[in-house]
Amino acid sequence: MKGKLDPSLRHALVDEGKNLKEILIALEEDLVHLTDKLQLEAQSIPNTTHPDVPLGDEESSVTRKEVGSQRNFSFTIKDHLQLGKDLDLFDFDAASEVSGSKFYYLKNEAVLLEMALVNWGIAEVSKKGFTPLITPEIVRSSVVERCGFQPRAQNTQVYSIDNSDQCLIGTAEIPVGGIHINSILPDSDLPLKYVAYSHCFRTEAGAAGAATRGLYRVHQFSKVEMFIFCRPEESDKYHEELITIEENLYASLGLHFKTLDMATGDLGAPAYRKYDIEAWMPGLDRYGEISSASNCTDYQSRRLDIRFRPAPLEPPSATNNKKGKGASSGPTQFVHTLNATAVAVPRLIISILENFQQEDGTVVIPEPLRPFMGGLGVLTPKNKR
Numbered sequence: 001m002k003g004k005l006d007p008s009l010r011h012a013l014v015d016e017g018k019n020l021k022e023i024l025i026a027l028e029e030d031l032v033h034l035t036d037k038l039q040l041e042a043q044s045i046p047n048t049t050h051p052d053v054p055l056g057d058e059e060s061s062v063t064r065k066e067v068g069s070q071r072n073f074s075f076t077i078k079d080h081l082q083l084g085k086d087l088d089l090f091d092f093d094a095a096s097e098v099s100g101s102k103f104y105y106l107k108n109e110a111v112l113l114e115m116a117l118v119n120w121g122i123a124e125v126s127k128k129g130f131t132p133l134i135t136p137e138i139v140r141s142s143v144v145e146r147c148g149f150q151p152r153a154q155n156t157q158v159y160s161i162d163n164s165d166q167c168l169i170g171t172a173e174i175p176v177g178g179i180h181i182n183s184i185l186p187d188s189d190l191p192l193k194y195v196a197y198s199h200c201f202r203t204e205a206g207a208a209g210a211a212t213r214g215l216y217r218v219h220q221f222s223k224v225e226m227f228i229f230c231r232p233e234e235s236d237k238y239h240e241e242l243i244t245i246e247e248n249l250y251a252s253l254g255l256h257f258k259t260l261d262m263a264t265g266d267l268g269a270p271a272y273r274k275y276d277i278e279a280w281m282p283g284l285d286r287y288g289e290i291s292s293a294s295n296c297t298d299y300q301s302r303r304l305d306i307r308f309r310p311a312p313l314e315p316p317s318a319t320n321n322k323k324g325k326g327a328s329s330g331p332t333q334f335v336h337t338l339n340a341t342a343v344a345v346p347r348l349i350i351s352i353l354e355n356f357q358q359e360d361g362t363v364v365i366p367e368p369l370r371p372f373m374g375g376l377g378v379l380t381p382k383n384k385r
Contacts, residue, residue, distance in 0.1 A: 039145075043150060043269075044269075047267075047296065049264055049267065049273065053263065056264065057263060057265035058262070058263060058266040060265070061261060061262045061263045064260065064275070065247065066259075067250070067256065068251070068256035071256070071282065075359040077282050078354075080354050081213065081214045081283075083283070083357055086361055087363065088382045090105065090106060090110060092104050102204060102212075102218045103218065109379050112373045112376065113349060113373065114222060115372065118197055118222060118224055118345065121195075121342040121343035122224055125224070128193070128241075128245060132195055132196075133176060133197070135198045136169075138167070139174055139175050140165055140166055141165050143175075143181065144174055147173065147304070148268070148269045148270030151167050155205040156203065156205065157203050158170055158202075170200055171198075172197070172200070172224075173339040175198070176194050177227065177339075180192070180304075181304045181305065182304070182305045182306075183305075183306055185308040186309060187309055187310050187311040189308075191228050191229060191234065193228050194227045195227075195342060197222070198223060200220070200221055201220050204219060214350070216347070218346055221344065222345040223341060223343060223344050224342040225340070225341060226340045226341075227339050229306065229336075230336050231310075232335075232336050239275075239295040242293040242338060245342070246277055246342065247259060247277070250290065253369070257290070259276070259277050260276045260278065270294065270300055271296055273294070274294040275293045276291070276292045277290055284354070288351075290341070290344055292340065295336070297337075298335070300337045301336065301337055306335050307333060307334055308333060310330050310332075352365070361380075362379060363378070364378055365377050365378065
């Protein structure tokens with residue numbers, strides 16, 4: 001086109017250039033759609049699993065520990081809904097009018113109990129070297145996806161905000177997991193341990209039945225979450241540390257619970273291995289999950305691009321020092337991530353009310369929580385105040 005050309009040839013080349021441009025635009029649009037489709041397919045591929053994880057669905061999970069025993073009651077027990085009514089702790093009816101089903105107001109001492117559980121949980125976990133955080137509760141959809149959740153899937157548990165690329169968080173695992181997104185961490189900084197407080201929002205799509213009544217399965221709740229970034233060879237060790245912290249927390253409250261090594265069918269996409277803790281809830285007449293602890297290995301860190309630079313294997317030699325070179329630290333590696341629930345407030349409120357109810361209608365508050373409730377040790381029904 002720069003040289004001297006016959007006008008008819010130049011015109012033909014100009015037309016060809018326009019056609020190529022249109023073809024390129026169409027191909028680029030196809031590439032965007034194809035890339036999105038490929039991304040969705042790739043996100044459906046779960047993590048690998050630990051060789052010791054039981055195979056099968058949830059019923060194939062194995063009990064690895066049991067603490068305490070079911071309390072023998074000498075009177076007719078109540079569930080947390082009836083106890084909450086007698087003690088004037090909840091208002092589901094007003095919340096249903098204001099927000100819809102599976103929402104609630106906490107009232108009176110229930111407010112103090114939630115605050116006590118949160119502050120107690122953060123205080124106890126902080127003693128173990130965890131840095132406290134309060135996280136954003138709206139995050140980018142891309143971060144949700146990189147953490148292993150699918151906001152665009154059918155029956156998603158994620159609330160997406162219309163006309164935006166943002167979602168409400170279902171767990172603090174998501175904003176804490178993203179706190180070091182696109183980072184290379186110094187080896188000396190690892191492990192990084194966080195304990196985060198947030199509200200959590202879940203659609204609970206498909207949840208129905210008596211097992212979901214009351215506070216057990218709700219759209220909004222408060223939670224204290226533990227999260228660890230560590231070296232790959234240390235993630236199994238920190239997984240055991242997390243489940244031990246959880247077990248010690250619930251044992252100190254006097255709860256009867258069992259720890260389960262969850263089977264492959266119940267792991268979820270990010271988890272390499274997951275332990276669940278289920279507490280006995282006598283009013284519901286069953287065990288209910290109150291926490292879990294997951295080792296996600298590098299499943300999330302690959303998607304979030306969180307790496308670390310290993311420390312040099314050996315000190316620099318005298319020759320290298322003279323040349324201004326240090327010892328080689330090798331290529332960067334992806335960190336491993338782990339998460340675990342310290343306090344899921346509604347489930348612990350159920351456990352406390354139902355396990356520590358008394359024949360006269362009162363409920364005894366576990367001793368570790370009393371300093372966080374102004375010394376209050378007993379919840380008393382309205383008609384006895």
